[in-house]
Amino acid sequence: MTEEFRTEADSLGEMQVPADAYWGAQTQRAVENFPISGITFGRRFVRALGIVKKAAAQANRDLDKLDDETAGHIVAAADEVIAGEHDEQFPVDVFQTGSGTSSNMNANEVIANRASELAGKEIGSRAIHPNDHVNYGQSSNDVIPTAMHVAALEAAEKDVLPGLETLRDALAEKEDAFDDVVKTGRTHLQDATPIRLGQEFSGYRTQVEKGIERVERSRDHLAELALGGTAVGTGLNTDPAFPGRAAEYISEETGLEFREADNHFEAQAAHDAMTEAHSALRTVAGSLNKIANDLRLLASGPRNGLGEIDQPENQPGSSIMPGKINPVVAEAVNQVHKQVVGNDAAVAAGAAEGQIDLNLYKPVLAHNYLESAALIANGSEVFAEKFVAKLEADREHCEARVEQSMALATALNPAIGYDKASKVAKQALAENKTIREVVLEEGYLDEDEVDEVLDPVKMTERVVLGEE
Numbered sequence: 001m002t003e004e005f006r007t008e009a010d011s012l013g014e015m016q017v018p019a020d021a022y023w024g025a026q027t028q029r030a031v032e033n034f035p036i037s038g039i040t041f042g043r044r045f046v047r048a049l050g051i052v053k054k055a056a057a058q059a060n061r062d063l064d065k066l067d068d069e070t071a072g073h074i075v076a077a078a079d080e081v082i083a084g085e086h087d088e089q090f091p092v093d094v095f096q097t098g099s100g101t102s103s104n105m106n107a108n109e110v111i112a113n114r115a116s117e118l119a120g121k122e123i124g125s126r127a128i129h130p131n132d133h134v135n136y137g138q139s140s141n142d143v144i145p146t147a148m149h150v151a152a153l154e155a156a157e158k159d160v161l162p163g164l165e166t167l168r169d170a171l172a173e174k175e176d177a178f179d180d181v182v183k184t185g186r187t188h189l190q191d192a193t194p195i196r197l198g199q200e201f202s203g204y205r206t207q208v209e210k211g212i213e214r215v216e217r218s219r220d221h222l223a224e225l226a227l228g229g230t231a232v233g234t235g236l237n238t239d240p241a242f243p244g245r246a247a248e249y250i251s252e253e254t255g256l257e258f259r260e261a262d263n264h265f266e267a268q269a270a271h272d273a274m275t276e277a278h279s280a281l282r283t284v285a286g287s288l289n290k291i292a293n294d295l296r297l298l299a300s301g302p303r304n305g306l307g308e309i310d311q312p313e314n315q316p317g318s319s320i321m322p323g324k325i326n327p328v329v330a331e332a333v334n335q336v337h338k339q340v341v342g343n344d345a346a347v348a349a350g351a352a353e354g355q356i357d358l359n360l361y362k363p364v365l366a367h368n369y370l371e372s373a374a375l376i377a378n379g380s381e382v383f384a385e386k387f388v389a390k391l392e393a394d395r396e397h398c399e400a401r402v403e404q405s406m407a408l409a410t411a412l413n414p415a416i417g418y419d420k421a422s423k424v425a426k427q428a429l430a431e432n433k434t435i436r437e438v439v440l441e442e443g444y445l446d447e448d449e450v451d452e453v454l455d456p457v458k459m460t461e462r463v464v465l466g467e468e
Helices: 026-034 043-062 070-082 101-118 130-134 141-177 197-217 242-254 265-267 274-297 326-349 362-386 396-402 404-414 417-430 435-442 449-455
Strands: 005-010 013-019 180-189 190-196
Touching: 005 026, 005 449, 013 026, 013 362, 026 101, 043 070, 043 101, 043 141, 043 362, 070 101, 070 130, 101 130, 130 404, 141 197, 141 242, 141 265, 141 274, 141 362, 180 396, 180 417, 190 197, 197 274, 242 326, 274 326, 274 362, 396 435, 404 417, 404 449, 417 435, 435 449
Parallel strands: none
Antiparallel strands: 005 013, 180 190
């Protein structure tokens, strides 16, 4: 037993901890108390915890709350956590105490033990103490929401926005490539007036651009940090200069703009900023879902669907039907949307459950936001590179279907009136003829007039009636 475990203690007594673990007694209790999901915090959140602890040590050093040597060892240990060298040392389940105290103490213990080791002391010696040194001037109640915001804003800036920009650029390329492809528009999934395929893609590109703007607008409130509020927002046991100084160090570490919360009581008792930020992700996921669905429809077939675009052959589509190709990447994006919608429900519900001076859904809020951010970031990159970039237009098919469309009759309204145009459309459908054929047969227009009025390309541009 002594070869595999060491004994560490907390206020409740002694605990057996794996000998090679940097965590201590409180983390071990959490591991044993919460064998719920097997889901632990990922890279973004662990990195954020390291950033917060490093900044706290730097601020406390500047304010003479920690000596230079102790602070230096804490900073060095925190740097290793930030770099991902100790991710396996964070084993606590996401479903834990609602304040995230277990994860805060996990960080305190790992950094304290590693810092003690760097100081030449034994792990478990508490030469550098998890509470008295690493957690000095802090509480789980302000550390965890601070880490939430740091992780969320980093995920948005470094993962989500680059992924969306990649997708936007891929759609913009297709918008240009398909600008001369005239096809049948569709409303209510029924034939409508002509539209250019590039125009449809301009709509998709704009959806993603506006999604980027929505994510960017969530920056301001995520930039507010709860650090310095300690237990209930009053700042008990911390220097008044600590929160501002720590926020400066967090900004320096991340390259992003962070600041002390406008109101520490709001920052710890409510997490409306997380609801707001995740709602932007939910909206973006809905945009991606709409685009993916449209492209699946446009590529449907290849012989008995719309077949207006040719999709990439990413993989065989069926275990029983030879030669079948499915829009598998678009389907993955559809599934991302459903997961993000579920996550949004959890975030909205959790953020609304703050009670008096503390919201007790912090871990699940952080986890769901970060999962959604990763799904959207990765999904956008894959969608852009493996699907959108490889799409081709079936130009001949698009042109042929436009000529057959009953909706061409719409262009007849200014020339022969709505009633005659309606009669033409119905007759063309009943007799399996084109609009052009019926108009000529009935003598409503001559050939030159028909060519002028029923020019599909002109129908895709806004013109002022009566002007050439």
